[in-house]
Structure formats: structure tokens, C-alpha cells
Amino acid sequence: MPDSTITQSDIITIDVTSPFASQQLLEAYTTTGIAYFTGLPIATEAFQARVLETAQRFFLGFTAEQKAALRFGVPGYIRGYSGPGSEQYGDTADTYQEHYVESLDIVSGMTIRQWPDLLIDSGLMDELEQYRRVAAQAATIILTLTEKALKLTPGFLATKHALSRGNSTFRLNHYPAMMQNQRKGSIRFGEHTDFDTISLLLLLDDAGGLQFQNPRGEWCSLKRKPNTLLVHVADMLARWSNERLVATPHRVYAEDQDDLWPERYTMIFFAAPPSNTWVDSKDLFPDEPNKYPPVSAGDYLKQRLEQIYGSSYREKIG
Numbered sequence: 001m002p003d004s005t006i007t008q009s010d011i012i013t014i015d016v017t018s019p020f021a022s023q024q025l026l027e028a029y030t031t032t033g034i035a036y037f038t039g040l041p042i043a044t045e046a047f048q049a050r051v052l053e054t055a056q057r058f059f060l061g062f063t064a065e066q067k068a069a070l071r072f073g074v075p076g077y078i079r080g081y082s083g084p085g086s087e088q089y090g091d092t093a094d095t096y097q098e099h100y101v102e103s104l105d106i107v108s109g110m111t112i113r114q115w116p117d118l119l120i121d122s123g124l125m126d127e128l129e130q131y132r133r134v135a136a137q138a139a140t141i142i143l144t145l146t147e148k149a150l151k152l153t154p155g156f157l158a159t160k161h162a163l164s165r166g167n168s169t170f171r172l173n174h175y176p177a178m179m180q181n182q183r184k185g186s187i188r189f190g191e192h193t194d195f196d197t198i199s200l201l202l203l204l205d206d207a208g209g210l211q212f213q214n215p216r217g218e219w220c221s222l223k224r225k226p227n228t229l230l231v232h233v234a235d236m237l238a239r240w241s242n243e244r245l246v247a248t249p250h251r252v253y254a255e256d257q258d259d260l261w262p263e264r265y266t267m268i269f270f271a272a273p274p275s276n277t278w279v280d281s282k283d284l285f286p287d288e289p290n291k292y293p294p295v296s297a298g299d300y301l302k303q304r305l306e307q308i309y310g311s312s313y314r315e316k317i318g
């Protein structure tokens with residue numbers, strides 16, 4: 001691969017209990033938009049081992065038919081299971097990139113009636129709910145540090161994302177093992193920025209392959225670091241902060257030349273406020289002209305899905 005890589009030491013690790021945490025966060029989020037965090041219940045080996053065990057039980061233990069039936073929600077906001085290759089980016093042959101990953105998504109505020117029986121009866125619902133709660137607590141802490149870093153009213157971001165009110169998505173990802181010759185290029189998950197405010201990412205094994213793009217346009221490897229959580233800025237927060245904070249482009253590539261790409265597991269929490277939240281940079285920086293017109297979080301999400309998925313998104317909601 002022609003891409004240059006840098007070592008993970010270029011990405012700072014921030015201890016959330018340190019008095020310098022918000023200053024370090026500002027430095028990271030105004031440059032690369034990404035940092036490792038420690039000092040959180042989510043960032044422990046014990047927690048991550050439990051999440052990995054649940055993910056393996058689901059992705060390896062359920063049959064393809066059982067998984068395929070676990071797609072639920074309303075049109076446009078499909079939740080539950082997505083099979084490999086079912087999500088894609090781009091409208092044209094040049095930009096088309098299929099992600100080769102299977103995922104299980106749940107959102108905040110789902111009531112028991114919205115859960116498929118299979119997830120309730122297998123005990124997975126309780127486990128996923130617990131993990132989501134731990135992830136949401138971590139998101140609250142990072143958002144509180146972000147408020148402090150940007151000198152915002154305390155609670156401005158964190159309250160809007162509160163677990164009971166927010167619109168956050170908890171996701172487990174499984175990248176199946178595959179032979180190199182089964183795929184064109186080395187792409188497991190194509191290049192993109194996330195739509196939400198901040199994305200919390202746990203690398204649950206050492207398979208590797210996650211890369212982010214630094215401000216010089218170089219792709220850099222992000223390795224798993226024990227007892228840490230990766231958190232990067234996504235588009236909605238970049239817009240809300242009038243682009244003071246940088247949304248991080250990232251992708252998952254097979255980095256080695258081995259014939260077999262090992263399977264890979266990750267957990268992601270996409271933090272987002274409810275759809276009727278007003279995303280207006282004037283609320284953060286009243287004296288600065290808006291770079292983008294104010295928009296509701298719900299409309300913004302819709303616009304981004306349209307841009308990225310193009311007609312395939314319209315077909316899905318149509």
C-alpha cells in the first residue's frame with residue numbers, strides 16, 4: 001500500500017481524571033480530532049473482554065437466518081442487524097465502496113416492545129443495554145470535558161445527549177475473516193467521517209487495520225492500546241463548533257500482505273442529541289458568524305445520509 005503511516009504515539013492518551021484533561025482534549029480535537037482516553041469504566045480490559053464475548057456469542061452463535069430476521073425499526077431508521085456488504089458509500093462506480101462488516105445497532109430510548117424476542121430471550125438485550133449505559137456515561141464525561149475546553153455553559157452538550165433523551169446509537173461490528181483474493185483493494189470499511197457529535201470506539205482485539213487521516217492528508221494506523229477508549233469528533237460537532245473541532249476521516253484497511261485477513265471485532269457508540277435539537281454555532285460562539293446555517297439534528301442527519309448513501313438511502317426510506 002502506498003500510504004504512509006505514523007506510529008500511534010502521535011495520538012495523545014488523556015487521563016480523564018487529570019487536571020489537564022480538557023486542555024489536552026482541546027489540543028487533540030482542534031488538530032487531528034482524535035484521542036485515546038483512560039480513567040473510565042469502559043476503558044478497562046475486563047469490560048472490553050465482556051463486550052467481545054457478547055459480540056462473539058451473537059455474530060458466531062446465531063445462524064444467518066436468525067441474524068437476518070433481526071432487522072427492526074421504522075423506515076429510514078432501520079435498527080438491528082446489517083449483513084456484510086449491505087451498507088455502501090457513493091453513487092458512482094468511482095466512489096462506490098462497500099463495507100465488509102456485519103453490525104448490530106441499538107438506539108437510546110428503545111422500549112421493550114421494540115426488541116425482537118430472540119434478543120430478549122437469549123439475554124443479549126440486558127447485556128447490550130448495560131454496555132450502552134456504560135458507553136453513554138463515558139460519552140457524558142467526554143462531552144463535559146469538551147464543554148470545559150470550549151468554555152461553554154456547563155451541561156450545554158452533556159445534558160442534550162442524556163441517555164433518556166438522546167438519539168445515540170450503540171453498535172457492535174464483526175469483520176469476518178477473509179482471503180485477500182475475495183476482495184478488491186484492501187478495504188474492510190471505506191473512508192468516511194461519522195455523522196454524529198462524538199464517536200466512542202473500542203478495538204476489541206488486536207486485528208488492526210483502523211486508520212485515520214491526519215491534517216497533512218496522511219493515513220495513520222491506530223493500534224489497540226490496553227485500558228483505553230478512542231474518541232473522535234464527528235461532523236455534527238464540527239459544524240456546531242463552527243469547525244473549531246475537526247471531524248476525523250477514518251477507514252479500516254487490511255494492512256498486512258497476508259493472504260488471510262483475520263476476523264476483527266469493534267464496539268462503537270455514536271453520540272447524538274435528539275432530532276429536535278438546534279445545531280447552531282451561535283449558541284457556542286455568539287460573536288462569530290456562522291460558517292453553516294443552523295439546522296436541527298434530525299434534518300442534518302437526513303442530509304448526511306442522503307449525501308453519503310445517495311439513491312440507495314432514498315430507496316431504503318422510500
Ligand SMILES: O=C(O)CCC(=O)C(=O)O
Nearest residue numbers: 173189194210252266268
Ligand atoms: O470498526 C471500526 O474500527 C470502525 C468502524 C467505523 O468507522 C464506523 O462504523 O463508523
Ligand SMILES: [Fe+2]
Nearest residue numbers: 192193194250
Ligand atoms: Fe466511522
